[in-house]
Amino acid sequence: MRRQFSLAVAAVFLSNTRFAWAAPLDTTTVQARQSTIYVPFYDATANKHTSPARGWNSFGLQANKALYGPAGFDFNDYHFAQQCDNMVVQDGYDYICSIDSGWSKNGGDKYARIEPDESIFSWFGFKGLADHLHNNKMKLGVYLLPGAFESDKDTIIEGTNITLGSVLDMDQPWFSLRRSFKWEMDGVQQWHDSVVKYLASLGVDMIKLDYLTPGSPDAGQDLPTDTSPSATKFHNAILNYGNGMRLDLSWKLSRDAPYWSVWQNSADSLRLDQDINNGGQQTFTSWSTVQRAIENYRIFINQQALDSSRQGQGIHIRPDMDNTYYANPESMSGLTDVQRYTMAIHWIGAGANLITGGDLTHMDDLGKMLMYDDEVISVADFTSQWPMRPLNPDNTPNPGGSNASQTQAWISGPNGNGTAVVVLANYGPDEGQAGFGNGDKDNKLVTVSLNTLGIGESQWFVRRVLGGGGSGGGDHDDIGVATEKIESWLGPNESVMYKLEKQ
Ligand SMILES: *[C@@H]1O[C@H](CO)[C@@H](O)[C@H](O)[C@H]1NC(C)=O
Ligand SMILES: *[C@@H]1O[C@H](CO)[C@@H](O)[C@H](O)[C@H]1NC(C)=O
Numbered sequence: 001m002r003r004q005f006s007l008a009v010a011a012v013f014l015s016n017t018r019f020a021w022a023a024p025l026d027t028t029t030v031q032a033r034q035s036t037i038y039v040p041f042y043d044a045t046a047n048k049h050t051s052p053a054r055g056w057n058s059f060g061l062q063a064n065k066a067l068y069g070p071a072g073f074d075f076n077d078y079h080f081a082q083q084c085d086n087m088v089v090q091d092g093y094d095y096i097c098s099i100d101s102g103w104s105k106n107g108g109d110k111y112a113r114i115e116p117d118e119s120i121f122s123w124f125g126f127k128g129l130a131d132h133l134h135n136n137k138m139k140l141g142v143y144l145l146p147g148a149f150e151s152d153k154d155t156i157i158e159g160t161n162i163t164l165g166s167v168l169d170m171d172q173p174w175f176s177l178r179r180s181f182k183w184e185m186d187g188v189q190q191w192h193d194s195v196v197k198y199l200a201s202l203g204v205d206m207i208k209l210d211y212l213t214p215g216s217p218d219a220g221q222d223l224p225t226d227t228s229p230s231a232t233k234f235h236n237a238i239l240n241y242g243n244g245m246r247l248d249l250s251w252k253l254s255r256d257a258p259y260w261s262v263w264q265n266s267a268d269s270l271r272l273d274q275d276i277n278n279g280g281q282q283t284f285t286s287w288s289t290v291q292r293a294i295e296n297y298r299i300f301i302n303q304q305a306l307d308s309s310r311q312g313q314g315i316h317i318r319p320d321m322d323n324t325y326y327a328n329p330e331s332m333s334g335l336t337d338v339q340r341y342t343m344a345i346h347w348i349g350a351g352a353n354l355i356t357g358g359d360l361t362h363m364d365d366l367g368k369m370l371m372y373d374d375e376v377i378s379v380a381d382f383t384s385q386w387p388m389r390p391l392n393p394d395n396t397p398n399p400g401g402s403n404a405s406q407t408q409a410w411i412s413g414p415n416g417n418g419t420a421v422v423v424l425a426n427y428g429p430d431e432g433q434a435g436f437g438n439g440d441k442d443n444k445l446v447t448v449s450l451n452t453l454g455i456g457e458s459q460w461f462v463r464r465v466l467g468g469g470g471s472g473g474g475d476h477d478d479i480g481v482a483t484e485k486i487e488s489w490l491g492p493n494e495s496v497m498y499k500l501e502k503q
């Protein structure tokens, strides 16, 4: 992929991205600096996955019915497959076709297990959809809530003589037809086992467990105060009966003790934010919400990177920053092209789940590039192990700091082989939830020294993988060898993503 570098190539792009050709810094100083900058990394998850999920989720379309017409979509298995058949899959990664709420009946089967609503699966059938996806190297995801249907209270839990009602917690509020459990009682684990066995037998590969608490604020429902044991029970069931199933937890969950450990010990990914889609509107999302989701990731990764008690150990759960919405042009996505680049760059840089909520039957060329370009995906492979962390650029009050800032620098890695990814951004004015307060609309020269990034001890070959669609310059360009700093002009809302290799 990497082209031979020549000075001529670098000169062409100097107007976009500049490098200083200074002599290397004093090594002692650099090492002292280097040792203060911690490099966070991901590790295998509790359910033994080593990469974040990729794929498609139905919620963007189903929650924005105004887009049914343009997308030619309806909430049924024919259209789920029509969307997912457009996914370009890569060996070694799980590409999930994830069906959100609405796939299931409002009551359980003979063992009080949630079951598919056949009216939604009249083309392939539920198992037929799973088979169709599996035959095309894809996987199937479904949506669950903690607890069981109260209407099933007289049902006997599979393999036991225990009635479901005897283990439901009637002191906790009723929500979405369900009751939470008396988590310590005999029968509760067996019920979760039974559900997971059944879903595995139908070909399900991922459970999105939503409305979990503590978290899930502003649900519009009176939720039980603590359903975190449900993540543990599903995890136990998945290890025994889940056949490699993934567990995704949602949303905006408490990361205080002891919950951070509960989530890390049970699931593969953790939603950091509330829903980021524009429910009920003409477009999938909006820039103010994308700014908020990026800010939530900044807080998340700082918790891991700045807390000395968390350093030195891999992060066992990947962030779920919610669905991506950069597959489609502005008329559908609600994002300008530079905003779409910024969303892609940040979700990739975070090593987050790359599950799109977009309309895969109407991608434009930019959407296809951001979703499926080989080089972009190879960067995603790297960041899936090395999450980017913020180090405020040199033109901010606190270079190397980790605060919210209108202009930001991020670095993922370097790994032991001398590969790193650097992102520079100008988020434009704070639309209300970006964390940095007001900002201006100017083009900005964003500068970060290699020292600030903690990599000043070496020279680095720099390739611009994504230029951001504006002032940042073109995509897929070799830039040259950086010896001192990396900088780029960036317009409002614009980001640029570089791949670095140690020389
Ligand atoms: C259920 O109860 C019957 C009758 O007492 C007993 O024979 C059986 O072993 C019990 N089954 C389980 C799984 O406890
Ligand atoms: C940047 O975002 C603001 C707020 O959404 C918008 O008004 C402006 O047009 C955007 N500019 C670009 C180039 O995306």
Ligand SMILES: *[C@@H]1O[C@H](CO)[C@@H](O)[C@H](O)[C@H]1NC(C)=O
Residues within 6 Å of the ligand: 302, 402, 403, 404
């Ligand atoms: C900057 O970040 C530090 C550590 O993350 C935090 O304690 C401090 O409150 C932040 N300052 C501002 C102004 O946000």
Ligand SMILES: *[C@@H]1O[C@H](CO)[C@@H](O)[C@H](O)[C@H]1NC(C)=O
Residues within 6 Å of the ligand: 415, 416, 417
């Ligand atoms: C270095 O690269 C090799 C080959 O790709 C890989 O197996 C190894 O894990 C890498 N080492 C580190 C520390 O990332």
